[in-house]
Amino acid sequence: MSTAIEIILVDDDADLRRATQQTLELAGFAVRAFSNAAAMLSETTAETRGIVVTDIRMPGMDGLQLFSRLKAIDADLPVILITGHGDIQMAVQALQDGAYDFIAKPFAADRLVQSVRRAAEKRRLVLENRALRQMAESAGDDLPLIGQTPAMERLRATLRQIADTDVDVLVAGETGSGKEVVATLLHRWGRRRSGQFVALNCGALPETVIESELFGHEPGAFTGAQKKRIGRIEHAGGGTLFLDEIESMPLATQVKMLRVLEMREVMPLGTNEVRPIDLRVVAAAKVDLGDPSQRGSFREDLYFRLNVVTISIPPLRERRGDIPLLFSHFLHRAAQRFRRDVPDLPAFVHHHLMSHDWPGNVRELAHYAERTVLGLAEDAAAPIRDDTPPGLSLPDRMEHHEAALIRQALADNAGDVRRTIEALGIPRKTFYDKLQRHQISRTDYEA
Ligand SMILES: Nc1ncnc2c1ncn2[C@@H]1O[C@H](COP(=O)(O)OP(=O)(O)OP(=O)(O)O)[C@@H](O)[C@H]1O
Ligand SMILES: [Mg+2]
Missing domain, CATH: 3.40.50.300 (P-loop containing nucleotide triphosphate hydrolases)
Incomplete structure (x- = not known):
C-alpha cells in the first residue's frame, strides 16, 4: 500500500542520509535520496508520487527554502523537516506554513517511520482523489449534462x-x-x-x-x-x-x-x-x-x-433535486476560474437555492455560483424585518425603524457617542436631535 508512495530524502550529510535511507527501507518504503535540494527540485512535479523528508541545514538551498519551493509546485506534497539543535523555532513556523511535520535530531527510527507512514497515506489519498476527479472530468468532458432527477x-x-x-x-x-x-x-x-x-x-x-x-x-x-x-x-x-x-x-x-x-x-x-x-x-x-x-x-x-x-x-424549478449537484459543479468551476477557494456557504445561500424560482434556470444558477465564489451573493431574499405596530402610516413606521436603528447602534457601541455617530453616518447635531425626538437616553447604553 504505502510502498507505492516513494520517499524522497534530501540530506547533505552522506552518513546520515545512508542511515535514514536504511531505516525507511527496512520499514518497507522505496527511497530516492538526494545530496542537495536543487537536484531534488529539478525532478519534482505536481505529479510526484512521493513525500519529502529533508534536512534543514544544508549548503546552497536549505530545507526551508526547498519547502517553500515545493509548496509552489504542489501545496499538497507532504514535507517532513529534520531539524538540528537551533532550528526548532523555524521548524514550528514551517509547520504553521503547512509543513507536514518536523523531527528533531537525534531522533528514534520509530518516530520517523510513523510520521512518514502517515504522510504517505495522506499523499496516497490526495493522489487518488485527484485521479478520480480527473476521470470524472474527462468522462463528463467540457460539456456535462448534470442532473440525477x-x-x-x-x-x-x-x-x-x-x-x-x-x-x-x-x-x-x-x-x-x-x-x-x-x-x-x-x-x-x-x-x-x-x-x-x-x-x-x-x-x-x-x-x-x-x-x-x-x-x-x-x-x-x-x-x-x-x-x-x-x-x-x-x-x-x-x-x-x-x-x-x-x-x-x-x-x-x-x-x-x-x-x-x-x-x-x-x-x-x-x-x-x-x-x-x-x-x-x-x-x-x-x-x-x-x-x-x-x-x-x-x-x-x-x-x-x-x-x-x-x-x-x-425548467429547473420542476427538477429542484438537481440544484445541489449543479450548484456544486458551478461552484467548483467558478472557484477554479477565479482562483479562489470554494467558500463555505452562508445559510442564506442554502435558503436561496431551495426557495428561489430560478426563472433563468441553469444559467441563472451558474451566475449565482459565480457571485457566491466572489463573495457577491447577497441575501436578497431577506425580508425587511418589520415589527412596527399594525395600522401605522409609512412615515410613522419609518420613525419607528429609525429609533430602533439608533438604539441598536448605541447598544453596539456601548453608548459611545463618537462611534455611534460614525456607525450611523450622521452629524453630531442630527444625532442629538434624534435622541431627543425619539426620547432615547444615551446613558442607558453605557457599559
Ligand atoms: N444539465 C446541465 N448541466 C450542466 N450545465 C448546464 C446544464 N444545463 C445548462 N447548463 C449550462 O447552463 C448554461 C445555459 O445553457 P444553454 O445555453 O444550453 O441554455 P439555453 O436553453 O440554450 O438558453 P437560451 O434559451 O437562453 O439560449 C450553459 O452555460 C450551459 O452549459
Ligand atoms: Mg441557447
Whole structure:
C-alpha cells in the first residue's frame, strides 16, 4: 500500500542520509535520496508520487527554502523537516506554513517511520482523489449534462437513443435550461460528430441577412452581394445545423426552410441550382410551438415537420433535486476560474437555492455560483424585518425603524457617542436631535 508512495530524502550529510535511507527501507518504503535540494527540485512535479523528508541545514538551498519551493509546485506534497539543535523555532513556523511535520535530531527510527507512514497515506489519498476527479472530468468532458432527477435521467437516455439516428429534433425549454447543451450533445454523441456543428440564431439576425446566411448566394444575387457565399446549411453538410430561437425565424424563411427539410436540398440565392445536402437539423424554441396561442406567426406545417422528435427540457424549478449537484459543479468551476477557494456557504445561500424560482434556470444558477465564489451573493431574499405596530402610516413606521436603528447602534457601541455617530453616518447635531425626538437616553447604553 504505502510502498507505492516513494520517499524522497534530501540530506547533505552522506552518513546520515545512508542511515535514514536504511531505516525507511527496512520499514518497507522505496527511497530516492538526494545530496542537495536543487537536484531534488529539478525532478519534482505536481505529479510526484512521493513525500519529502529533508534536512534543514544544508549548503546552497536549505530545507526551508526547498519547502517553500515545493509548496509552489504542489501545496499538497507532504514535507517532513529534520531539524538540528537551533532550528526548532523555524521548524514550528514551517509547520504553521503547512509543513507536514518536523523531527528533531537525534531522533528514534520509530518516530520517523510513523510520521512518514502517515504522510504517505495522506499523499496516497490526495493522489487518488485527484485521479478520480480527473476521470470524472474527462468522462463528463467540457460539456456535462448534470442532473440525477428522473427527468434528467430520461432526457439523457433519450439523447443517447436518438443521437445516432438522423432524425431532426426540436428542443423546447425555457431560457437557460440547456437547449444548446442538448443540441451539442446530439451532435457529439451521434455519428455526425466528425462533421461540423453549425449554429445560427434566428432571432439575432435581420430578415435580409438570415437568408443569405442560411442558403448562401451567388455574386450579384442582391445589392451588396459581391462575392459568392456558401450558406450555413451547406457548411453543416455531413454535420448538424442548429437553428436557435426558431420561433423568431421570418415567415418567408420558414417556407424555404420547410423545403430544405423535406427535399434535403438547398438553392443558394441568385441561382436556380439545387444542391443536395446531407444534414441533421436541431431546432430550439423557448415557446411551446405546439400551442397555437404561443406559436404566433410560426407556420404549423414547419412545426409538424420539426416535431418528429421533440425534447422538452423541464425548467429547473420542476427538477429542484438537481440544484445541489449543479450548484456544486458551478461552484467548483467558478472557484477554479477565479482562483479562489470554494467558500463555505452562508445559510442564506442554502435558503436561496431551495426557495428561489430560478426563472433563468441553469444559467441563472451558474451566475449565482459565480457571485457566491466572489463573495457577491447577497441575501436578497431577506425580508425587511418589520415589527412596527399594525395600522401605522409609512412615515410613522419609518420613525419607528429609525429609533430602533439608533438604539441598536448605541447598544453596539456601548453608548459611545463618537462611534455611534460614525456607525450611523450622521452629524453630531442630527444625532442629538434624534435622541431627543425619539426620547432615547444615551446613558442607558453605557457599559
Ligand atoms: N444539465 C446541465 N448541466 C450542466 N450545465 C448546464 C446544464 N444545463 C445548462 N447548463 C449550462 O447552463 C448554461 C445555459 O445553457 P444553454 O445555453 O444550453 O441554455 P439555453 O436553453 O440554450 O438558453 P437560451 O434559451 O437562453 O439560449 C450553459 O452555460 C450551459 O452549459
Ligand atoms: Mg441557447
